[in-house]
Amino acid sequence: MSTLAVRNVLGLRSVNALSNVFKSFSTTVRLNDRYYTKKHEWISVKGKIGTVGISDFAQDALGDVVYVELPEKGTELTKGDTAGAIESVKAASDIYSPASGVVTERNAEVESSPGVINKSPYEKGWLFKLELKNADELKELMDEATYEKFKAQESSE
Amino acid sequence: MALLLWRNNPAVVIGRHQNPWMEANLNYLLDNSISLCRRHSGGGTVYHDTGNLNISILTTHKNHNRRFNLDLIADSLNANLGTEIIRNVRDDLLLEPGSRKISGTAARISHGRAYHHFTLLVDVCKYRLSQALKSPNKAMISTNATLSVPAKAVGFLKEEVEDIQIDRIEQVLIDAFQSKCDDVVLSPIESISNRTFDGVEENLKLLQSWEWIYGKSPKFSFMPNMGQKQEVVEVENGVIIQSSSPNFLLGDHFSLDSSSHDFACNRLLRF
Numbered sequence: 001m002s003t004l005a006v007r008n009v010l011g012l013r014s015v016n017a018l019s020n021v022f023k024s025f026s027t028t029v030r031l032n033d034r035y036y037t038k039k040h041e042w043i044s045v046k047g048k049i050g051t052v053g054i055s056d057f058a059q060d061a062l063g064d065v066v067y068v069e070l071p072e073k074g075t076e077l078t079k080g081d082t083a084g085a086i087e088s089v090k091a092a093s094d095i096y097s098p099a100s101g102v103v104t105e106r107n108a109e110v111e112s113s114p115g116v117i118n119k120s121p122y123e124k125g126w127l128f129k130l131e132l133k134n135a136d137e138l139k140e141l142m143d144e145a146t147y148e149k150f151k152a153q154e155s156s157e
Numbered sequence: 158m159a160l161l162l163w164r165n166n167p168a169v170v171i172g173r174h175q176n177p178w179m180e181a182n183l184n185y186l187l188d189n190s191i192s193l194c195r196r197h198s199g200g201g202t203v204y205h206d207t208g209n210l211n212i213s214i215l216t217t218h219k220n221h222n223r224r225f226n227l228d229l230i231a232d233s234l235n236a237n238l239g240t241e242i243i244r245n246v247r248d249d250l251l252l253e254p255g256s257r258k259i260s261g262t263a264a265r266i267s268h269g270r271a272y273h274h275f276t277l278l279v280d281v282c283k284y285r286l287s288q289a290l291k292s293p294n295k296a297m298i299s300t301n302a303t304l305s306v307p308a309k310a311v312g313f314l315k316e317e318v319e320d321i322q323i324d325r326i327e328q329v330l331i332d333a334f335q336s337k338c339d340d341v342v343l344s345p346i347e348s349i350s351n352r353t354f355d356g357v358e359e360n361l362k363l364l365q366s367w368e369w370i371y372g373k374s375p376k377f378s379f380m381p382n383m384g385q386k387q388e389v390v391e392v393e394n395g396v397i398i399q400s401s402s403p404n405f406l407l408g409d410h411f412s413l414d415s416s417s418h419d420f421a422c423n424r425l426l427r428f
Contacts, residue, residue, distance in 0.1 A: 067174040067199070067303050067375070082267075085173070087303060089247075090223070091264035091271070092173050092199035112301060157219075 034122070035098070035141035038150065042122070043098040045138065050099055053126040054086070054117065057151055062088040065114040070106040070128050077101060077130060079137050084127070086117070099137045101130035158220065160334050161213040161346075162327050167206040168192040169289050172199050172263060176302040176374045178294050178413055185288050195370050198274065200263030201305030204289050208280035208313070210323055212330065214273045221271035223248055223262055230277075233333035234326070238318050247306070250277070257312025278313035279323050286311065294413060300377035367410065371395040379411070 034042040040058035043050045059065070067087040077083055077097040084095050106128045110116050117125035132138075142150055169181045169191055177183065177193055180202040186193055191204075205211065214226050224244065231242040231250055241253040250260035262275040290305075315321050335341050351358045363369050372395035379390040381402055391399035392411045400407055 067301065069174065087172075087174050087199035091221075091266050092197065093266040094268065114301075 033143065035138050035143060036147040036150075037096065037098045037141060039096050041095060041098050043138065043141065045132065045135070048131050048135075049104060049129050050101065050132050050138075051126050051129050052083070052098060053121055054095065055147070056121050059118050059121045059125070062086060062093060062118075063090040064088055065110075065117045068110050068114050068117065068127065070111065071097075071103045073103050073106065075103045077103065086114075095127065097130070098141060099130065100133040102133075103128055103130050105129040158334075158338060159213075159215040160331070161211075161215070162330065163211045163213075163346075164207050164209065164323070165205055165211070166192070167204075168194050169202060169204055170194045170196050171202045172303055172305075173197055173373070174199060174303045174375055175202060175305070176298060176300055176377055177371060178374075178379075178411075179292050179298050179300070179302065180305055181289060182291050182293060183413065185291075189285070189289070191289055193370060194364065195373060196263065198263040198265035198272070199303065201261060201303070202290060203261050203276050204281070204286040205276065206281065206285075208278065208282075208323075210277040210279055210326060212275055212277060214334075216271055216273075218266055218269050218271045221264070221266065221273060223264060223273045226273055227260075227262065227275070229333050229337070230330060233329050234314075237329045238314070238321070240314065240317050248275075249308070250275075252312040252314070252317060255310055255312065257310045257316070258308035259312050259314060277326070278311070279321060279326060280315040281311075281313050283311055283313075294379075297380050298377050299380070300375055302375040302377065367395070371410065379405075381405075 034044045036042050036055060040055045040061075041052060042055055043052050045051075054062075065086055065088050069085040069087070071077065071083050075083075077100060079097060079100045081097050082094045083097040083103075086093050086095055107126050110125055110127065117127075119125065167190065169186060171177050171180050171194070173196065175195070177195070181193060183193065185191070212230070216222075227244045227248060227250060231244055234240055234242055242259070243251050243253060245251055245256075248262040249258050251257060252259045259278045260275050262273065264273045265271065290307075314326070331343065346353070349357055349361075366372075374392070374395055376391070376393040379392060381388055381390065381404065388402035389399070390397055390402055390405040390411070395411055397405050397407055397409050397411055405411070
C-alpha cells in the first residue's frame, strides 16, 4: 500500500495522527524535497548537506525583511536551537534549526539584500547550510502536504 | 497577556541590528550622562528619559497584535485627553496637528511568545533628544545595519495637555487594557532578580556587556577621511579586522574619540 493511499483512508484523523502514519510507512527521506517545521522553517537535503530557509507563509507573515542574522560557519547546532534572527519591519523573530549539524555556509546574498527572502523564500532566499549529524531527525518533520494541513489547522484555531 | 509600564533615566536605545556610531552622538551621551543600550527587538533608535513612558505588551505569538494595541492606546488617550493621536503605516503614533511623532514601536518574537513595546513621549526636551540622536559619523560609515527613519516632526503630550501627569496616562492605559481582559492582576514591580523573574540576571549581564552593546553591530566599514586620502577600517563584531589607518589598530575594539564601553556599562540599568 502506498503512502498516499494510507493518508486518504485515514483522512478524518487529526494532523498529528497523519504525521505519525507518514513516519511509520515512509522510511526514506526523498532527496531535494522540502521538509517543514512547526515554526515554518524548511530544510532540503542533498547528500549530507541540508539547506535551511523559511517558508513562504513565514515570509508573508513577517513582512518586508530588513536584516538577517545568520549563524557563523562552524557553529554546531542542535535541532530546535535558535540559529539566528530575521528582522522585518514588523518584528525581530528568532529562527530555529530544523536539524542538528554543523553550519557549512551562510547565504551572503540575503545578508546584503534581505528582501530576497520575501521574493524567493525557497530558492535565492535560503539562509544557511549545515552538515547533518543525524538524517533520521528529518523524519520528524512535515512534508509538503502535511505542512499544508498544519497551516490550515493553525489558522482555524 | 502582560502589560508593563515603566520609565528610566536618560538613555538612547538602539535596535537589535543597528550601529551605535551611526545612530547617536556618543560624545554628547557621555557629556550628558545618557546611557547607551541595545534592545533585543528590531526597529530604530529612540531617546528615553523620565518624561517618556515605556509600554510593553507581552503575549503569545498568536495573540501578538501591534495595531490592536496602538489603536486601543490612541483611542483611549484621545477620549480621555481630548487629543488627536493617529497611528501611521509604520506603527508610529503621531500627534495632530502637524503629525508630530510621539511614539515609536518595536517587537520581538521568540519561542512562541512575543512582545510589542513602544515609547510614549509625555514631556521631553526636544533639543536634547535631537542632539543625542544626531551622529557626526554617519557619512563615514558603510554598513547593512538597519537605519533609523528620522521623524519629520517630534512632539510630546504636554504640548497639547499642559497639566498632564504621567500617572494619569498610566491609569488611562491600564483602564483601556483592563476593559479587554478578564482576571486582571495589577502589581508594582519592586525588585528585579532571578527570584522574581527567572533568568533576568543573566539577561541583564548580557545587555550590559560591551559584546552586546557595541560588538553586536553588523559588520561595517569606517572611512575616517572623507574626500581625502582614503583610509578604510573594517569592523566585525565591534573589532577591527582590517585597517589602513594608523589610528585604528588591528584587533582593537572599535572606538571613536572618548566613547568607551566602561561608560556605557556602568551607567546602565540601575534599579
